[in-house]
Amino acid sequence: xxxxxxxxxxxxxxVNGLTIQTTANVDVPESVIEQxxxxxxxxxxxxxxxxxxxxxxxxxxxxxxxxxxGQAMAELLPNRELEDILAYPNTDDANEPKIRVVPAGxxxxxxxAQRTEARLFREQKAxxxxxxxxxxxxxxxxxxxxxxxxxxxxxxxVIVAMLFLAFRTPYGKRDDEMVPKLxxxxxxxxSPPFIDATxxxxxxxxxxxxxxxxxxxGLETAPHLxxxxxxxxxxxxxxxxxxxxxxxxxxSQQSILTAxxxxxxxxxxxSERSAGAMVKTERVPCDFILVAAGNLDSLYPKDPFKQGxxxxxxxxxxxxxxxxxxxxxxxxxxxxxxxxxxxVAQEITKDGKIPHFDRTALAxxxxxxxxxxxxxxxxxxxxxxxxxxxxxxxxxxxxxxAKIVKAKHVLDARxxxxxxxxxxxxxxxxEMAIYKTYLREGVAVGRVNGLAVLSGEEGVSVxxxxxxxxVAEVTPxxxxxxxKTIATGRLGDIxxxxxxxxxxxIKKETGENIRNFDxxxxxxxxxxxxxxxSASISVATAVxxxxxxxxxxxxxxxxxSLSVKGDVLPVGGVSAKIEAAIKAGMMTVIIPRANMxxxxxxxxxxxxxxxxxxxxxxxxxxxxxxDAKKGLLTRLTRLLDVKDVVRDPLKGPPPVPTDGA
Numbered sequence: 135x136x137x138x139x140x141x142x143x144x145x146x147x148x149v150n151g152l153t154i155q156t157t158a159n160v161d162v163p164e165s166v167i168e169q170x171x172x173x174x175x176x177x178x179x180x181x182x183x184x185x186x187x188x189x190x191x192x193x194x195x196x197x198x199x200x201x202x203x204g205q206a207m208a209e210l211l212p213n214r215e216l217e218d219i220l221a222y223p224n225t226d227d228a229n230e231p232k233i234r235v236v237p238a239g240x241x242x243x244x245x246x247a248q249r250t251e252a253r254l255f256r257e258q259k260a261x262x263x264x265x266x267x268x269x270x271x272x273x274x275x276x277x278x279x280x281x282x283x284x285x286x287x288x289x290x291x292v293i294v295a296m297l298f299l300a301f302r303t304p305y306g307k308r309d310d311e312m313v314p315k316l317x318x319x320x321x322x323x324x325s326p327p328f329i330d331a332t333x334x335x336x337x338x339x340x341x342x343x344x345x346x347x348x349x350x351x352g353l354e355t356a357p358h359l360x361x362x363x364x365x366x367x368x369x370x371x372x373x374x375x376x377x378x379x380x381x382x383x384x385x386s387q388q389s390i391l392t393a394x395x396x397x398x399x400x401x402x403x404x405s406e407r408s409a410g411a412m413v414k415t416e417r418v419p420c421d422f423i424l425v426a427a428g429n430l431d432s433l434y435p436k437d438p439f440k441q442g443x444x445x446x447x448x449x450x451x452x453x454x455x456x457x458x459x460x461x462x463x464x465x466x467x468x469x470x471x472x473x474x475x476x477x478v479a480q481e482i483t484k485d486g487k488i489p490h491f492d493r494t495a496l497a498x499x500x501x502x503x504x505x506x507x508x509x510x511x512x513x514x515x516x517x518x519x520x521x522x523x524x525x526x527x528x529x530x531x532x533x534x535x536a537k538i539v540k541a542k543h544v545l546d547a548r549x550x551x552x553x554x555x556x557x558x559x560x561x562x563x564x565e566m567a568i569y570k571t572y573l574r575e576g577v578a579v580g581r582v583n584g585l586a587v588l589s590g591e592e593g594v595s596v597x598x599x600x601x602x603x604x605v606a607e608v609t610p611x612x613x614x615x616x617x618k619t620i621a622t623g624r625l626g627d628i629x630x631x632x633x634x635x636x637x638x639x640i641k642k643e644t645g646e647n648i649r650n651f652d653x654x655x656x657x658x659x660x661x662x663x664x665x666x667x668s669a670s671i672s673v674a675t676a677v678x679x680x681x682x683x684x685x686x687x688x689x690x691x692x693x694x695s696l697s698v699k700g701d702v703l704p705v706g707g708v709s710a711k712i713e714a715a716i717k718a719g720m721m722t723v724i725i726p727r728a729n730m731x732x733x734x735x736x737x738x739x740x741x742x743x744x745x746x747x748x749x750x751x752x753x754x755x756x757x758x759x760x761d762a763k764k765g766l767l768t769r770l771t772r773l774l775d776v777k778d779v780v781r782d783p784l785k786g787p788p789p790v791p792t793d794g795a
Contacts, residue, residue: 142468145500149493152475156538158490160479167206169480170199171473172464172515177203179456183423184210189394189451191379192427194460197518201330203458204375204425208328211423216326216371219318219418220244221358223311231358233416238320248313267294311356317363317401317418318370327372329422331365333381340364340389341401341418343410357413361401366393369422376424380432380443387444390424394450397421426451462515463507470513474503481521488528494541499524501734502548505709508597510731526551556598560717571658572603573688574719577759580606580680584672585693585715585723587707597707599714601691602669603658606676608651620654653677668705670696671724671753682766684758691715692724692753700750704728709735712744724753 142148154160163169170177176192180203183190190207192200218241222232236244274290277283320327331339341364346355366374376382376390393399398417403410428443435442451457464470478491478499491499502523506514514520527547531539552560572583584602655673671694679686693711695703708729715723716739725733727746735744747753755767 142466142471145471145497145504148468148471149497149500152493152496154475154493156490156492157475157479157482157496160476162476162480162483165206166202166209170202170206171477171517172461172470172513173199173203176458176460177206179458180207181210183207183456185212187211187423189424189455190426191448191451191455191457192425192460193430193432193457195429195462195516197516198460198462199515199517200427200460201375201377204330204373204427205328207423207425208326208373211326211372214326214371216320216322216324217318217419218242218316218320219363219367219370220314221317221361221415222314223356223358228357229412229414231361231413231415233317233418234314235419237322238324239322241316241319245314245316252313263297267297270294270297311359315359315361317361318367327369328375329365329369329372330375330377331369332375332377334365334376336383336386336389337362337404338365339382339386340393340399340404341367342405343401343403343408343413345405345408345410357410358415360410361413361415363401363418364399366390366399366420366422367401367418370419371421372423374422374424375427377427378432379426379428379447380435380441384441384444387447391444391447391450393420393422394424424451424455460515463509463512464515466504466507466511466513471500474500474513477517477520478524481524482528485525485528487532488525489531489537489539491524491527491539491544495527495539495544498541498544502544505734508706508709508732510734523547523551553598558598572601572718576688577685578688579683579685580608580676581688582606582672582676582679582686582757583688583691583715583718583720584669585691585711586668587710597710599707599710599712601714601718601720602672604669604672604676605656605658606673606680607654607656608677608680609654611652620652651681653680668693668695668707670694671702671747671750674750675753675757678754678766679758682758682762684760684763684766686757687722687759689721690724690757691718691720691722692757694724694726694729694747694753696750702726702747702749702753708732716742722756724756 143151167177167180176199180190182188184207190203192203194200216238217235218238220234220236220241222234224230224232270290270293274287274293277286277290336342342362343357344355344360344362346360374390379387382390389399396417397420399420400417401415403413405411426443426447432443433448475496478496482488482490499520500513503513503520504510506516506520508514523544527539527544530547530550531543534543536543573581574583582604584604586600586602587597655677657669672692674696675686675692678684691711693705693708695705697703704726708725709732712723712725712733712735716735721739721741722743722745724745724747727748730744730746733744745756747756751767751771754763758766
């Protein structure tokens with residue numbers, strides 16, 4: 135059976151067959167749905183959901199196109215008449231503003247007309263005020279002229295002062311307080327709204343009532359003017375997109391559920407101390423389509439103290455919509471490579487500040503897509519980070535006054551676009567080399583250079599490998615009953631279990647003598663802890679070396695899981711681990727044979743080897759040095775052969791063959 139990607143040319147040859155010279159010749163689709171790469175099933179579901187106005191839950195790795203599918207949903211929604219929403223004062227209860235819904239565009243007209251009316255009324259009042267003042271002053275002078283009594287003139291000035299006070303008093307309603315507030319506004323030709331409420335606090339999501347420092351004395355702002363619409367109201371007749379849905383507070387998720395069910399949700403003051411805490415509007419329309427997104431921890435939280443997505447909210451989506459699990463890689467085919475070429479053109483068009491890519495630059499990007507997929511015959515769909523590499527390469531080309539981005543720019547951009555984890559590891563590796571935490575030449579008993587992947591942010595698709603030196607020592611047992619296996623270095627549960635599994639192999643290889651010894655295993659410089667079982671063959675090799683007194687070649691690094699029967703099992707992040715070994719100066723890396731199809735290396739030093747293995751015997755044969763290992767290999771061969779013998783569990787294990795067998 136042909137593996138994916140085996141029947142297609144290497145990318146360096148493939149790009150030469152393209153009819154384009156640069157990405158400037160690539161047509162970029164205008165609609166968002168056609169710009170989505172590699173998520174054909176998701177695109178089909180979004181089309182169905184948009185046609186029937188169904189809710190959607192998108193689960194998958196960051197950067198795989200969840201937000202684009204949400205935007206596409208708004209783009210594909212059938213045309214419906216949008217509506218404006220206004221808040222009016224309530225003469226019966228000022229703390230319960232009235233809500234009115236009008237066709238799109240009418241809201242602005244209503245507010246403009248009422249503001250004009252209020253302005254004309256203010257102008258009329260001003261004219262009346264000055265007319266009365268002038269009239270009183272004129273009458274005062276006339277009476278003074280007729281009767282010559284100065285008290286008449288004084289009285290007229292007192293009346294003028296009283297008129298000023300009457301017109302300037304803050305008490306009573308201001309003219310503009312009767313003007314409604316436009317909460318949601320559209321133009322008749324607008325498309326359905328797409329509102330991104332990712333990370334929104336309760337007020338921004340559900341609406342709020344602004345605090346009023348002037349709460350009495352006639353200076354306060356009318357309650358309806360302090361009402362602010364939330365994202366759920368702005369998304370009325372459109373799409374509400376919420377990424378990392380599980381990070382919303384439980385109360386907010388419950389409120390979204392209520393809004394979805396009722397299609398109306400009142401606006402209340404979110405702060406108990408605010409002057410608007412008593413204000414609650416009539417129910418405000420919020421007939422939106424929810425597109426919720428998240429990573430797998432939205433369903434299965436890693437932290438036991440954190441909850442995932444609210445089950446009732448998910449049930450509502452599942453019952454009245456669709457769930458989509460996003461793909462993080464796609465087969466390496468001619469058609470999919472063309473899609474990635476188009477993706478490069480899309481990113482350049484969106485950015486608008488970087489040059490186009492030529493064929494050689496496209497070849498490097500495609501090679502990087504192969505590498506980041508972590509699986510031979512596939513291309514990554516973690517496109518946000520790939521887009522970051524594209525923009526960095528474009529910035530380098532611009533800085534160097536190049537009109538076209540070439541392969542050199544992309545290769546250099548990989549160094550500039552290193553993740554924080556990679557930068558941290560590089561500096562740690564420099565310190566480890568200075569202090570000789572690990573050796574890269576010569577031999578040593580009980581000392582092995584393991585390989586690991588630096589755990590980092592889930593959103594980072596580029597794993598960071600590092601050398602994980604470990605040392606094993608065998609001492610007389612502290613207990614008279616049985617020896618123990620003691621591992622240090624902040625091991626997690628899986629790593630501890632892996633060490634125990636390795637001890638089973640050691641016991642099987644050494645027989646009863648292990649009861650007289652304590653085996654100490656130290657993981658060096660593991661300040662952030664060790665999790666996973668990829669160091670299993672490293673532990674086994676170090677312990678066997680310590681027990682048998684056979685030295686280990688320090689120019690070798692290794693990674694691989696180990697079954698209790700001695701089989702070497704595949705692990706993750708192999709390419710990153712090999713690159714870490716190369717940077718550390720190692721000359722040979724041992725990996726599980728099953729991982730060979732996942733090895734992507736751009737530059738391999740002269741004399742460097744990647745050796746696949748299937749059993750612990752293969753590892754020992756390569757890593758240990760000295761003639762004395764021949765007897766050990768003979769014993770291991772016999773022990774590993776026994777595992778294939780069919781036995782009756784009630785009769786115990788079959789006998790181990792002796793030299794005379």
